[in-house]
Amino acid sequence: MKYAVVTGTSKGLGASIAKLLMEKSFHVIGLARHDNPSLKEAGLPGTYTHYHVDLSDLDETEHTFQQIIEHLKEKPLDSLHLVQNAALVSPIEQAGKQSTSQLVDHVHVNLLSPIIVTNLWLDAWRDQNIPLVIANVTSGAANRSVYGWNAYCSTKAGLDRYTDTVAIEQAQLNTGNKIVLFDPSIMDTDMQGEIRSANPSQFVDVEKFKAYKSEHKLRDTDIVAAVLVDRLDDEESLENGKYYSVKDLL
Numbered sequence: 001m002k003y004a005v006v007t008g009t010s011k012g013l014g015a016s017i018a019k020l021l022m023e024k025s026f027h028v029i030g031l032a033r034h035d036n037p038s039l040k041e042a043g044l045p046g047t048y049t050h051y052h053v054d055l056s057d058l059d060e061t062e063h064t065f066q067q068i069i070e071h072l073k074e075k076p077l078d079s080l081h082l083v084q085n086a087a088l089v090s091p092i093e094q095a096g097k098q099s100t101s102q103l104v105d106h107v108h109v110n111l112l113s114p115i116i117v118t119n120l121w122l123d124a125w126r127d128q129n130i131p132l133v134i135a136n137v138t139s140g141a142a143n144r145s146v147y148g149w150n151a152y153c154s155t156k157a158g159l160d161r162y163t164d165t166v167a168i169e170q171a172q173l174n175t176g177n178k179i180v181l182f183d184p185s186i187m188d189t190d191m192q193g194e195i196r197s198a199n200p201s202q203f204v205d206v207e208k209f210k211a212y213k214s215e216h217k218l219r220d221t222d223i224v225a226a227v228l229v230d231r232l233d234d235e236e237s238l239e240n241g242k243y244y245s246v247k248d249l250l
């Protein structure tokens with residue numbers, strides 16, 4: 001049976017990824033602070049199980065993933081995918097005007113949680129002979145400095161470098177495991193709403209992002225998720241360490 005664990009499934013891109021994986025008969029375990037009843041009731045070939053977790057709490061994150069691993073070890077796994085999609089854009093603010101607790105939450109959710117979970121994941125499945133696929137959701141902001149997004153640009157750049165480094169390790173260790181990056185580009189989600197609600201002193205490009213919405217330039221998450229899910233469902237052709245950008249694939 002095909003299983004996938006996806007973070008940030010309560011809304012946005014993560015909800016679409018979960019739904020489209022279920023359409024392809026994946027059994028999906030989703031994580032977020034809020035549930036997503038529409039996935040449970042979707043009536044698709046694959047099933048949906050939700051775990052409530054706050055990924056800014058690292059002990060809770062580790063404990064929840066240990067429970068998920070125990071649960072999955074009882075299952076007949078033909079393939080096992082992990083999609084680390086959950087992230088925050090906030091705080092949107094120049095350095096020097098941010099709250100420490102918001103910065104701590106930001107780094108925990110966007111960077112430390114994927115690092116801790118990847119470490120647990122690779123350890124848990126080492127001797128199980130299951131080819132693993134890990135897809136980490138990144139952003140163009142990893143490679144571009146944007147006024148007001150100092151935390152977001154930094155954590156996404158860190159995630160890119162981490163993913164690339166683990167890919168090199170897995171290749172040299174000949175594990176057959178694949179870890180990739182997926183850049184979804186701009187999508188019509190709550191994260192974009194939050195970006196548009198910033199004031200120009202916090203985010204100088206706010207008018208440009210308001211225009212993306214009014215000019216219908218934000219992609220639908222189902223369209224973006226389909227690009228990733230098609231790659232995940234074709235595990236053989238997925239390339240370890242590759243940066244998959246929706247812009248190149250649509």
Ligand SMILES: NC(=O)c1ccc[n+]([C@@H]2O[C@H](COP(=O)([O-])OP(=O)(O)OC[C@H]3O[C@@H](n4cnc5c(N)ncnc54)[C@H](OP(=O)(O)O)[C@@H]3O)[C@@H](O)[C@H]2O)c1
Pocket residue numbers: 007008009010011012013014031032033034035053054055056084085086087088109137138139140183184185186187188189190191192
């Ligand atoms: N939207 C864009 O234009 C855009 C562009 C480039 C890259 N991306 C990337 O695409 C991914 C998805 O973004 P999106 O636009 O779909 O975001 P979104 O609509 O804001 O959804 C974020 C998801 O992450 C979860 N999440 C946030 N904080 C969490 C926490 N502390 N613990 C557990 N889960 C948490 C949320 O669930 P709960 O609130 O229920 O916890 C939600 O399910 C992110 O990695 C983002 O950086 C987005």
